[in-house]
Amino acid sequence: MMKYLIIGGVAGGMSAATRLRRLDEQAEIIILEKGPYVSFANCGLPYYLAGEISERSDLLVKTAAQLTKRFKLDIRQNSEVTAINRTDQSVTVKTAQGTYQEHYDRLILSTGAQPVVPAIEGLDSAQHVYTLRNVPDVDQILAQAKASQKAVVIGAGFIGLEIAEALVNRGLQVTIVERGTHVLPSFDIEMAMFVQRALVQHGVTVLTENAVTAFEAAGQTLVLANGQTLASDLTILAVGVQPATQLANAAGLQLGLRKGLIVNDHYQTSDPLIYAIGDAIIVKQTTTNQDTLISLASPANRQGRQVADVLAGKNRLNRGSLGTAIVRVFEMAGGSTGLNESQLQAAGLTYQVLHLSGKSHAGYFPGAETIWLKLLFQPQTGELFGAQAVGPDGVDKRIDVLATAIKAGLTVDDLPELELSYAPPFGSAKDIINLAGYAAQNLMAGDSQSVQWHELAAAMAAGAQLVDVREPAEHQQGAIPGAINIPLDDLRQRMSELPKSNHYIVSCASGLRSYLAERILKQNGYQVQNLDGAYALYALMQPKD
């Protein structure tokens, strides 16, 4: 009879335990969890803080008692493993009652990640500064939120933004301080700006390219890098997470990228009796096959099941991770899958960018919302590298379809072929994903050539003439400086106003009408490019100055 010890009883650990039991009714399975709860919904914590999840008990997906009974598990909460003693195959467990050793045949580490706590001056003596990882954390934050008016969230990743929204819902005045150029560092800047705009519209103060350099007055005053100070009754540190691998490190297990655990594709660490899964491990990014850390619940759950399969003798391999994530920020959702531009650059991959807007369902059916989609692909082969989408509705569906397409190795040429369900309340006869395939095909065929928003100034400086093909009324409400206005439907008649010797860039509201203009001009012998994302992106990125 095998004796399995599992350290960490939440997403990865408990998934491994239950699957192990399903595959091996006789095994001894012990789960050691340092916190008071197992199997809780980390991902629900911000929503409990917001009051959207009203019952604290709803955060406990399964209680230890339920799991013990159903899966014949030996679950030990408030039991911290303080050492792995590899030579005698045991761990040292610390409890309120004392310390003991527990032997293992196989050990599974699912210790997760822990919030990064930056070394900021005065942090040690600061009060009401929190990180959020578990139920006790949220209890503390909620108690303090009820007694607070001003909150500062340091870090604008997924968790930071979810907490910011939650605190706004609780009536607090919230400021976000982010070191990077934009919120949601895993998104490219222009896509993140849609979300950032929503935050600002909901009264959140967003300070980017800034940082908290010191806590003063026991944490009630925050000093920023630019000298400014902020008053705060409640401060959240949400500057990212790091693999919780101190224990593994102390035991001499091999660590890699950012102290993540190195495992082989059977989840085996450098000690063949010790396996690891979840936020703690390094995985291979599907496209680049490079090492990466992905701190998400789905991979942790999947890996939990897979490691159990491996231990039960099934041939199950870790096939890598794409990295698909989504966040809701007020009425906006932001989703992403695969690689973004900075990751593509870091990997040295050549890529083409495409922005497109479309409707969540048939435009003529009530409630259709605008989705902005960004597609990244290999310009010669059409290989799909990544996608980002933002909008109030239907973002999850598009990202999930594209995540599936990328995982399956489809190319942009396959996107028009996807037969997505269409009835007016659910989609469009040409879904935005099909349209993205069309537009990508046009770029690959050279039928269309695009200029990105950040390339426009240089192109115009080099002499390109910008032509805005929107209606005069639209042009008057705001236009890109230097643009001349010839509405699309007048273009054929007014083409003579455009000397053929010039190079032109066409723009409209979204890029659709300007694409039509591009085709007309190209076929009349003009040198012309389409401004990708058109005025919508320009206006988002270049606010009035």
Next chain:
Amino acid sequence: MMKYLIIGGVAGGMSAATRLRRLDEQAEIIILEKGPYVSFANCGLPYYLAGEISERSDLLVKTAAQLTKRFKLDIRQNSEVTAINRTDQSVTVKTAQGTYQEHYDRLILSTGAQPVVPAIEGLDSAQHVYTLRNVPDVDQILAQAKASQKAVVIGAGFIGLEIAEALVNRGLQVTIVERGTHVLPSFDIEMAMFVQRALVQHGVTVLTENAVTAFEAAGQTLVLANGQTLASDLTILAVGVQPATQLANAAGLQLGLRKGLIVNDHYQTSDPLIYAIGDAIIVKQTTTNQDTLISLASPANRQGRQVADVLAGKNRLNRGSLGTAIVRVFEMAGGSTGLNESQLQAAGLTYQVLHLSGKSHAGYFPGAETIWLKLLFQPQTGELFGAQAVGPDGVDKRIDVLATAIKAGLTVDDLPELELSYAPPFGSAKDIINLAGYAAQNLMAGDSQSVQWHELAAAMAAGAQLVDVREPAEHQQGAIPGAINIPLDDLRQRMSELPKSNHYIVSCASGLRSYLAERILKQNGYQVQNLDGAYALYALMQPKD
């Protein structure tokens, strides 16, 4: 300069026209449309009838005037083509002003499909009997609906059900008469029954395995096959559509399956100068490569663009159709992709069935709704054949992901690997699609063996003992006759009550707990199968008798 004639100016035809123009600024493009409108939203008609789309003008996606200007098209409404004169490459056009001939270099047929009008006694002299295909049709139906109290919808396909719902919304008392065993003939019966239940709950009378055999009293009385009569102020014929190919047939073009037009993979008919697309053509079903008819807007739109590409000299092939469809029926959505059981049987393919229920998003987050998913796959290779899903929310997303997976040739083994976006408002750490992959892997590995709802009676008659592992309270509220009740969490203790010589079938509410029971029993040496879909499906299919 090429001269293109396009017959039919809606989904396929107008998509071909606009793309042709984008690829060929000089070509002459004439669209001949017999109706008063081009480019209208056929799919929106039932929602306009319902009042959900309140403006009639919203049905006109693009007007002829807009399209003419933007795409330099020659659009001729109220112009019916009455003959194709292949020898002199012309068509005969009938208008209110008279008849004329128009020459073509290339001809595109996108004549669509037409509602089947069955030969029912008394139909000729019946009044207020309608079919729904275009705007004039809906105008008539709407006018009559406003003056009616009782309506009968003959045929329970997508359009029939949408119309039924629309008429209920307008306050009518609606009866559906369907010849088949269930509504939504393209679904398997048990999945369709979820939708049928919603209809009944909303007051619709659903008469299946029945037919209207005669109209009496000028259409006010409908006589049914079972002798019953129905009073009707408004009767809709919605018994399906057939390719509108009379014109093509008269011109001697080759027809095939159910009088659909035969085209090669460049959309060329048996006359190399004549192309055809949309509802009128026969396509290859992706999985079986067999001929099929698919009357849906997405394929028509896609084919429209593709035929333009072909004509403009691009290498574009018709890669076949999977057939993905969705319908909303009151609060329920029903979606399907790929093949259903009867299609699989007809194609002679061996398949495994799997039913699963799951939540539209994290169960602990407010608003999570139940989705029922049915997966059909090859039991040895795991090849995905088809999927059907029903539920109030998230059905479109799951069907779209599975449609993408099938198109990409993924197997059930790939489903757990799909990295779908997860945050509590959008999904689950293990999406129902991942879970379906898990359950399918278990079936393929023999870790689980299932019995379908329709196999249960025979299995029990052959001596299998049914064990209901739900809680006693659940069991008492309704159980399958002959089942003994041993709650899952007591099973390990009470196993001795089950003689090992017997064969067992386990059941619970959805199939999850009974799967857990199956694993416990199997590992204790029992012969046991899991009732797929469990009591939920049983109760749906075997109403109290």
